[in-house]
Amino acid sequence: MRVMPLFVVLGGWLSMPAFAAEADVLMQRLADAEKKQSYQGTFVYERNGSFSTHAVWQLVNEQQLNERFLQLDGPAAEVVLLNGKIQCASEDMASQVREVTPWRQQQLEPELLSKWYNFQVIGESRVAGRPTVALAVRPRDQHRYGFELHLDRETSLPLKSLLLDESGQLLERFQFTHFAPGSVAAAEVKGGADCKAVSVPAGQVDPASTQWRSDWLPDGFQLIDSSVRPSPASQESVTWLAYGDGIARVSVFVEPLGGAVVEDARSQMGPTVAVSKRISTAGGDVMVTVIGEIPLGTAERIALSMRSGVDQAPQ
Structure with a gap:
């Protein structure tokens, strides 16, 4: 449900x-x-x-x-x-x-x-x-x-x-x-x-201290929430960011791969899409997953736009 x-x-x-x-x-x-x-x-x-x-x-x-x-x-x-x-x-x-x-x-x-x-x-x-x-x-x-x-x-x-x-x-x-x-x-x-x-997950941080950002969002979308917490599958921390335009909402999860080999993926069930993209950063490869009730193309573009604080957007 x-x-x-x-x-x-x-x-x-x-x-x-x-x-x-x-x-x-x-x-x-x-x-x-x-x-x-x-x-x-x-x-x-x-x-x-x-x-x-x-x-x-x-x-x-x-x-x-x-x-x-x-x-x-x-x-x-x-x-x-x-x-x-x-x-x-x-x-x-x-x-x-x-x-x-x-x-x-x-x-x-x-x-x-x-x-x-x-x-x-x-x-x-x-x-x-x-x-x-x-x-x-x-x-x-x-x-x-x-x-x-x-x-x-x-x-x-x-x-x-x-x-x-x-x-x-x-x-x-x-x-x-x-x-x-x-x-x-x-x-x-x-x-x-x-x-x-239901307890609130530990490890939350203020949105302003989250190092990850999106270099592209649809007009009207803004960061409305974020957190950082331990990954259930590794010792790394997973960053979560939520964006919205007042009606539509989308979640972005960023998880360091630590050398793991994973493939890009995309799926849709009804209105909900899930897009996962492997992105290389100065600190190593990460998997960016975007989930929300938005078109697939929009989710893919958001995933590819994610940058860490130490990385610069491509010119």
Whole structure:
């Protein structure tokens, strides 16, 4: 099970004044909606031809955002978050969430987002028995994917999200089948007996002290988090960097090879790509792996752009 970010915060513009005014109102409501409203519901997640069903509870109380996700079919899986940071997870989930440091919350800036995406109101719809308005989110370049979002008319929360590739083909679907805004009991956002505490990996450093950098990123992408921690397979340390544009996110892992012989690799499963490139540096060869929901070509270009502090970018 992959815990997907449920809600995407957008901003945009339209050429027609009446629709532009509506889009501005929707933009502001959406920017404020996710972290200020309590709700519960059930949603379906589709990726790479497979489906799963999940229950979700969100409780906003005294400046705290409590979330709980429970997989309802297939292997039992559960995760609980507080203010966006993972607190506990079931055993299957715990082995996954320990591999990546929880995301820091990005500052949402709708006006900046509109530089990288074009937003259009495309009509009315109905999801989980509730009236919604549909927004098309189209990237302004080839380095990110587009979305179709269906926003609840009452709460402005997305009840349906379709992730689309460059040709408009569906990569991922998130859709509520039941949605109930309003009060949520504190007991409903507490993990069950199989939800085990998840510790933050040791060895984290401030992003400013990380020696690795990217010499090329798509417009709008910025470093939002980083850490350095011991490799589970060697005595070397692995550097992790996270980049985002406010919607799309990508992780970069840099691991010294220590003389090991490895091959470049690339793969894609649904919207998620993974690209690994062997790069030579003044300190020895490293393997750079880029993972994210971005086009393969973009991931490869980011991987090849990674430089350490002692290396200079090629002229």
